Amino acid sequence: MEALPVFLPLEQGIVQVELISDGLEPGVYQFNDGLTPRDVIRLTDPVSAENLAIDSDWSKPLRGGESFRFLIKKGQKITSLQRRWMSASHRMALAIPLHPDRMSKKDWKALPGIGNYLAERIENNRQINGDFGCLEALRRVKGIGEKRVNRWREFF
Numbered sequence: 001m002e003a004l005p006v007f008l009p010l011e012q013g014i015v016q017v018e019l020i021s022d023g024l025e026p027g028v029y030q031f032n033d034g035l036t037p038r039d040v041i042r043l044t045d046p047v048s049a050e051n052l053a054i055d056s057d058w059s060k061p062l063r064g065g066e067s068f069r070f071l072i073k074k075g076q077k078i079t080s081l082q083r084r085w086m087s088a089s090h091r092m093a094l095a096i097p098l099h100p101d102r103m104s105k106k107d108w109k110a111l112p113g114i115g116n117y118l119a120e121r122i123e124n125n126r127q128i129n130g131d132f133g134c135l136e137a138l139r140r141v142k143g144i145g146e147k148r149v150n151r152w153r154e155f156f
Contacts, residue, residue, distance in 0.1 A: 015062050016094050018086050019044075021070035028086075028094060035062050037081055041070070057081050065096040088155075098156050100132040111152055118143055 013033045019040070020026050031040065038058040058081060069082040085091070088098055088107030098107075108119035118141075125141045126132060135156045138144050 015064040016096060017062050017064070018067040018090065019070070020067065028090070031062055033061070036060060037062070037068055037083075040068070057083055065091045065094075065102075092155055100135055100138060100156070101126070111155065113148060113151065 014030050015033050015035075016028055016030050017040075018026075018028050025044075029040075031043075036059050040062070060083075065086050067084045067086045069084070071080045071082070085102050086094075086096070087110070088103060089110040091098055092110060103122075105116075105119045105123050108114050108122050109116065114122075121143065122138065122141050129140065132138055132140075135149055135153060138149055139146065
């Protein structure tokens with residue numbers, strides 16, 4: 001019997017992003033690749049989209065695994081945008097590949113076999129030696145070898 005894949009692949013050209021706001025329905029949404037946060041607002045609230053300030057963050061394309069917080073002031077006018085990454089546990093649950101340079105200490109602890117001590121060592125190593133660039137580069141951290149990297153490969 002063949003093992004089922006850990007994740008079911010997303011349709012090509014689709015990204016999953018998290019929307020957070022008091023005025024919009026929060027949650028994880030799927031959008032066509034190439035859309036921008038401004039496009040998302042146009043789809044969800046066309047009136048507010050016309051009142052947005054021209055800002056470079058509003059015109060950068062969505063990336064799978066991002067989290068957007070739209071800040072709304074009185075009168076339901078969207079005033080600013082905060083772009084972040086979803087937590088690693090959310091990305092893992094949604095089959096969105098992780099990247100070692102987009103992980104916080106809390107994110108590292110979501111992976112199997114990583115506790116507080118190893119997560120701290122990973123973060124310290126990145127601060128001292130720079131970004132990892134790829135999963136295999138984690139082997140430069142004391143306590144991480146080929147076996148651990150192979151165990152985490154399915155998430156990256």
